[in-house]
Amino acid sequence: MRKIFYLKSCSTCIRILKEWNAPESVSLQNIKSEPLTENQIEELKSLSGSYEALFSRRSTLYKTLNLKEKNLTETDYKYYLLDHYTVLKRPVLVLDDKIFIGNQKEVVAEAKKALHE
Template structure:
């Protein structure tokens, strides 16, 4: 499976997508217009090692809802990701049994290098 979960309206996601080689071989899912399913989020968490890895603590709602002051469990991370797309650390790139989560320069570079092989 070659899939990218992203936000079409996010300039950072757009910039990263443009930098990826062989983008045309991926299925793209705009998580705002096509919400993620429980199965999809479960599969991502299994590959990433936890729901917390998928969770964006930089999301505006994270601070607005006071979540930064709470002790969140894996079940909480999963629930929030499923409730609102903004809680997914984007983009999530899945290819050849490997997952790359988020937009840190290190993660993006690792994805580009992996896809360039």
């Protein structure tokens, strides 16, 4: 798979997409209009090592549902990722067997380099 999972209404995602300038061989998936499937979540988990790695603790939903106070399991993370697109740490870039998750400066730079190798 060569794909970027992002949120079209997220200004950070849009800024990073422009910076990456991904080749046409990489498809885009706006997770609001085209939600993640269970198969996609499974594949992302296998590349990242856990559902937790894909989960954003900075999302509004995380704070609204007071999830910080709960002891979340991998099953919980999977449930929220499938049910609430906003909890995905964005953007997520998958290049074959590599995955880049989130908007940390180092991750964005590594992903950009990998996209243009």
